[in-house]
Amino acid sequence: MNKSIFKITPCFEDIMPDEYKELVESDPFGKGLGVSQLGTYKELLEEHPLCAGCGLALSLRLILASLPNPEDTVIVGSTGCSALAFPQVALHNIHSVFGNQNAVASGLKRALKLRFPDKVKDVVVIAGDGATADIGLDMVMQSWFRCENITTIMLDNEAYANTGGQESGMSPQGTVLNMAPKGKKFPKISMPEIARESGCAYVAAISPAQPKRLEKMVRRAILTAREVGPSYVQIFSPCPTNYKFKPQEMVARIKQREKEGFFKSKEYITTEAQEYLAGLEEGKKDE
Amino acid sequence: MIEQKVVTPEQLFFEAEREEQFITGSEAIREAIKSANVDMAISYPITPQSESMHLVGDIFAEGYIKEYFRGENEFAVMSSVAGAAMAGVRVFTATGGPGTLRAFEMFPTWSGSRLPIVCAFMTRGINSPLTIQPDTLEMAYMLDTGMLMLHAENGQDLYDMVLKAFVIAEKPDVHVPVGVFADGFFVTHTRDKVNIAPADMKLPSYNPNCAPVPAMDMETVPFRQMRDPFVMKSNFISYAAHASWQQEILAAAERARKYIDSLLGGLIEVENEDADILIIASGTAVSQSREAIQQAKSEGLSVGLVKIKSLRPFPTEQIRRLAAKAKAVIIPEFNRVGWLCREVKTAVDDTTKVVGAPRVFGGMTMPPQLIVDEIRRCANE
Ligand SMILES: Cc1ncc(C[n+]2csc(CCOP(=O)(O)OP(=O)(O)O)c2C)c(N)n1
Ligand SMILES: [Mg+2]
Numbered sequence: 001m002n003k004s005i006f007k008i009t010p011c012f013e014d015i016m017p018d019e020y021k022e023l024v025e026s027d028p029f030g031k032g033l034g035v036s037q038l039g040t041y042k043e044l045l046e047e048h049p050l051c052a053g054c055g056l057a058l059s060l061r062l063i064l065a066s067l068p069n070p071e072d073t074v075i076v077g078s079t080g081c082s083a084l085a086f087p088q089v090a091l092h093n094i095h096s097v098f099g100n101q102n103a104v105a106s107g108l109k110r111a112l113k114l115r116f117p118d119k120v121k122d123v124v125v126i127a128g129d130g131a132t133a134d135i136g137l138d139m140v141m142q143s144w145f146r147c148e149n150i151t152t153i154m155l156d157n158e159a160y161a162n163t164g165g166q167e168s169g170m171s172p173q174g175t176v177l178n179m180a181p182k183g184k185k186f187p188k189i190s191m192p193e194i195a196r197e198s199g200c201a202y203v204a205a206i207s208p209a210q211p212k213r214l215e216k217m218v219r220r221a222i223l224t225a226r227e228v229g230p231s232y233v234q235i236f237s238p239c240p241t242n243y244k245f246k247p248q249e250m251v252a253r254i255k256q257r258e259k260e261g262f263f264k265s266k267e268y269i270t271t272e273a274q275e276y277l278a279g280l281e282e283g284k285k286d287e
Numbered sequence: 288m289i290e291q292k293v294v295t296p297e298q299l300f301f302e303a304e305r306e307e308q309f310i311t312g313s314e315a316i317r318e319a320i321k322s323a324n325v326d327m328a329i330s331y332p333i334t335p336q337s338e339s340m341h342l343v344g345d346i347f348a349e350g351y352i353k354e355y356f357r358g359e360n361e362f363a364v365m366s367s368v369a370g371a372a373m374a375g376v377r378v379f380t381a382t383g384g385p386g387t388l389r390a391f392e393m394f395p396t397w398s399g400s401r402l403p404i405v406c407a408f409m410t411r412g413i414n415s416p417l418t419i420q421p422d423t424l425e426m427a428y429m430l431d432t433g434m435l436m437l438h439a440e441n442g443q444d445l446y447d448m449v450l451k452a453f454v455i456a457e458k459p460d461v462h463v464p465v466g467v468f469a470d471g472f473f474v475t476h477t478r479d480k481v482n483i484a485p486a487d488m489k490l491p492s493y494n495p496n497c498a499p500v501p502a503m504d505m506e507t508v509p510f511r512q513m514r515d516p517f518v519m520k521s522n523f524i525s526y527a528a529h530a531s532w533q534q535e536i537l538a539a540a541e542r543a544r545k546y547i548d549s550l551l552g553g554l555i556e557v558e559n560e561d562a563d564i565l566i567i568a569s570g571t572a573v574s575q576s577r578e579a580i581q582q583a584k585s586e587g588l589s590v591g592l593v594k595i596k597s598l599r600p601f602p603t604e605q606i607r608r609l610a611a612k613a614k615a616v617i618i619p620e621f622n623r624v625g626w627l628c629r630e631v632k633t634a635v636d637d638t639t640k641v642v643g644a645p646r647v648f649g650g651m652t653m654p655p656q657l658i659v660d661e662i663r664r665c666a667n668e
Pocket of ligand 2 (some may be wrong): 080128129130155156157158159160162168
């Protein structure tokens with residue numbers, strides 16, 4: 001992206017909304033900013049309409065702050081709570097329909113390669129647990145089998161939150177939720193392991209309770225997808241509204257679940273991706 | 288990539304010297320795509336579409352197309368095609384019957400996203416019971432997706448319509464998807480004489496900068512940073528935004544009429560329009576009607592023929608005007624529901640003169656004799 005394209009034409013300043021002017025004045029494009037610089041520049045998410053205490057909102061802010069190349073990143077979302085935030089994201093982002101995000105991203109990435117053969121255009125899928133592990137699972141896995149150069153990020157709030165708190169494949173076993181009136185009968189789907197076995201070169205599981213680690217994983221995932229193969233990041237953040245805990249307890253809840261052994265941060269990296277990332281991270285140290 | 292000369296659509300369609308080939312409908316698709324300057328094609332097999340997309344794969348291997356792959360199912364293929372179109376490239380795919388229904392959620396989504404995708408539909412029956420036989424039932428469901436719909440009578444139509452569909456779909460004031468429908472087996476699997484433009488000529492490439500919506504490539508504003516997205520607001524402005532967007536899709540189809548007129552010679556073709564009895568048909572029902580009209584002529588009966596080439600937009604005014612002069616209007620169809628009959632009935636002033644017969648379905652061919660029977664019945668009334 002050429003940054004001059006979003007400059008405001010002189011004499012139109014007064015009709016442009018404040019948030020746009022702020023973006024023009026202190027954008028994060030091409031500056032190599034990250035999570036540590038949050039608060040010093042205009043974030044790519046302008047407020048958000050999600051519930052108080054929603055961990056997806058925090059995760060989304062952290063993901064956007066972690067993009068290695070925001071000026072050339074296109075995001076593919078899916079229906080669900082996060083779709084409500086995307087109209088307020090200052091990146092090209094696509095909402096197609098529920099569950100088809102990885103199929104859309106496959107076509108998009110291949111087409112962007114055709115149009116911009118000499119430029120990196122990162123394609124990042126960001127979708128809910130229902131979109132990723134249930135209704136869209138075939139397309140998610142098939143995009144991995146096909147070795148598409150895309151990153152898939154699951155926002156795992158352990159439920160279909162947007163439709164009112166129904167059971168998803170990622171809900172914990174035994175939980176009573178809508179459409180699981182006697183409690184969920186089967187365990188949480190092992191998506192990181194499925195990803196690892198399905199061709200992902202880089203797989204991670206993390207939560208927004210560890211922002212720096214989340215940043216590192218998102219960057220690694222996106223860098224791996226450019227050169228080595230598909231990558232997957234699962235972000236754990238149970239839904240306060242549907243699991244009925246107080247908004248301010250979101251981070252404490254994640255830590256409690258971790259302590260109880262229900263959630264574990266993970267990283268699976270193929271040898272090839274490991275060598276590639278080591279090369280990049282070595283180069284960074286030398287700078 | 289194979290060396291081809293870029294020519295204007297007019298040169299390719301109307302000026303280039305054509306060569307007559309004796310080919311199947313599937314091969315006509317291949318020939319059209321050779322000259323269409325398609326960037327990307329995505330396939331998924333279904334009889335009777337499969338052969339055409341094999342052939343498109345072959346010309347990808349020969350260097351006529353930059354990217355081609357087999358997707359995992361029709362819903363995914365239509366989604367991947369959407370992603371590619373949103374990235375600003377020219378895409379092609381094809382399906383039919385169960386594949387059409389499997390993918391269905393994506394067709395209004397294409398229209399709503401203003402994607403100029405061209406998709407060929409090789410129609411076939413819909414389960415259950417399991418069938419692979421010809422039937423145009425799926426077209427009934429496609430009528431209100433916001434897509435433009437062209438219906439080919441034969442291999443020549445299929446070749447011309449697929450090629451011209453790209454030009455119509457990509458007009459900045461249209462910019463909605465086009466479905467080109469051909470009756471499975473009858474058109475796809477039979478050989479016919481088709482006049483083909485030279486394969487060393489191709490259309491100009493798609494220009495995403497002329498689209499009414501920006502390509503999702505991070506090369507254009509606007510960034511959609513706004514505080515008040517319409518999607519979840521229960522207020523008048525958000526309803527009005529959605530409503531006017533839908534109306535704009537319909538208006539885009541209306542604006543396609545002039546291009547269908549200039550490129551395809553009109554939404555309809557009419558023969559003997561002053562006859563008392565008119566047959567109105569589309570697809571291969573037109574060919575069967577031609578046979579029937581010949582037979583009727585030998586019995587001294589004069590019958591007119593209206594071939595509908597464009598179902599969306601629909602030639603409402605023309606049909607109303609033509610039907611007003613006729614004593615009876617016969618509508619032969621290759622499906623059970625009679626969707627063309629319904630369409631015609633909404634267009635004409637006097638519906639009592641519309642005869643929704645004959646209808647054959649489940650894979651049967653339509654003997655011209657059945658149409659002649661209807662002609663005789665109308666003549667004797
Ligand atoms: C085809 C289709 N089926 C169902 C829905 C209804 N629907 C919308 S969002 C949603 C749940 C989303 O769950 P998830 O992906 O976990 O995202 P969350 O809302 O939890 O963030 C469902 C079932 C839909 N929009 N489309
Ligand atoms: Mg969820």
